[in-house]
Amino acid sequence: MRVLVTGGAGYIGSVVTAELLGAGHQVTVLDDLSTGHADAVPEGAEFVRTSITEAHDVLAAGRFDAVLHFAAKSLVAESVVKPELYWQNNVVGSFALLESMRRHGVRKMVFSSTAATYGEPETTPIPESSPTRPTNPYGAGKLAIDEMLTSYAVAHGLAAVSLRYFNVAGARITPDGMLGERHATETHLIPIALQVAAGLRPQLQVNGVHYPTPDGSCVRDYIHVLDLADAHLRAIEWTREHSEGHLICNLGSGGGSSVREVIDSVRRVTGKPTPAVDAPNRPGDPAVLIASNAKAAAELGWRPTRGLDEMVADAWTFLQTRQPSESAG
Numbered sequence: 537m538r539v540l541v542t543g544g545a546g547y548i549g550s551v552v553t554a555e556l557l558g559a560g561h562q563v564t565v566l567d568d569l570s571t572g573h574a575d576a577v578p579e580g581a582e583f584v585r586t587s588i589t590e591a592h593d594v595l596a597a598g599r600f601d602a603v604l605h606f607a608a609k610s611l612v613a614e615s616v617v618k619p620e621l622y623w624q625n626n627v628v629g630s631f632a633l634l635e636s637m638r639r640h641g642v643r644k645m646v647f648s649s650t651a652a653t654y655g656e657p658e659t660t661p662i663p664e665s666s667p668t669r670p671t672n673p674y675g676a677g678k679l680a681i682d683e684m685l686t687s688y689a690v691a692h693g694l695a696a697v698s699l700r701y702f703n704v705a706g707a708r709i710t711p712d713g714m715l716g717e718r719h720a721t722e723t724h725l726i727p728i729a730l731q732v733a734a735g736l737r738p739q740l741q742v743n744g745v746h747y748p749t750p751d752g753s754c755v756r757d758y759i760h761v762l763d764l765a766d767a768h769l770r771a772i773e774w775t776r777e778h779s780e781g782h783l784i785c786n787l788g789s790g791g792g793s794s795v796r797e798v799i800d801s802v803r804r805v806t807g808k809p810t811p812a813v814d815a816p817n818r819p820g821d822p823a824v825l826i827a828s829n830a831k832a833a834a835e836l837g838w839r840p841t842r843g844l845d846e847m848v849a850d851a852w853t854f855l856q857t858r859q860p861s862e863s864a865g
């Protein structure tokens with residue numbers, strides 16, 4: 537298919553772009569490089585540097601079959617203090633993109649949604665039928681876009697898949713090159729722990745040690761970015777097979793690892809001491825977030841195959857091969 541990938545210079549977008557090219561799709565990446573990196577756009581993809589609000593020219597010129605929409609601001613804490621950035625970039629931007637698609641007759645979309653649409657879960661693992669009560673503007677905005685897609689599917693014949701990511705980690709390591717996480721401001725547990733292992737930070741904090749979990753630290757559902765990419769390829773097939781409709785699927789392993797278990801994995805994989813200190817809870821952190829992935833299995837035939845140590849090992853390989861100037865953050 538001829539696919540437009542917004543945010544294809546970012547972590548997840550670039551990995552999915554590489555996998556799309558490998559599967560024979562024709563890819564154009566649209567990215568404003570506000571957080572992405574031009575050198576992450578895989579060879580073989582056309583690259584247009586612009587924002588999603590300016591996508592109409594690209595869509596008019598491109599005759600695309602589908603859009604994979606990754607471009608977004610994605611820091612939960614930032615969304616709490618600067619909600620306007622999230623409503624403008626994510627919600628208004630996605631609306632502009634959808635309208636451009638409608639005008640140019642592009643009726644297939646795969647969208648990066650998030651576990652943050654659910655908020656504090658009532659049940660574990662979390663099925664897609666759970667109440668959606670986001671606890672921050674990042675999650676609220678993503679939920680608003682999911683609702684947009686549902687309404688466009690009903691009214692305008694859109695075939696869309698929203699993939700609700702849980703905690704994505706790992707890297708794409710191939711003889712041709714490596715793609716992984718390179719955030720200017722790193723907030724995620726696995727990259728931070730690996731920076732400690734590499735000696736780029738003195739220690740990491742375990743954010744909360746008295747949660748109602750087996751070891752007192754928060755439990756999250758980690759998923760390898762290559763398993764995530766596989767789900768996107770299946771989601772595109774779903775849009776090819778359906779002329780309209782909106783499918784929402786969680787992407788997680790169905791199991792969880794605590795912060796302390798992640799740190800143990802980092803120590804095991806790297807062989808480095810990786811000092812960690814107990815710290816207060818991070819505001820807004822639910823104790824446990826684990827996906828039910830039964831719907832993704834049933835609807836997309838998707839099953840994650842890579843475990844925590846493999847995610848940590850691949851992210852470690854990626855970190856070690858980067859320039860020192862890129863490593864801190």
Ligand code: UFG
Pocket residue numbers: 610612650651652674702703723724725726728740741742743744754755756795818821825
């Ligand atoms: N954590 C630490 N120390 C650190 C960094 C993180 O203990 O230095 C803890 C966090 O408090 C949390 C766990 O590690 O308990 C995982 O934190 P991350 O920041 O790696 O990931 P989150 O679960 O907060 O966020 C992820 C995605 C968000 C998405 C959210 C949905 O990164 O985009 O899941 O729940 F919104």
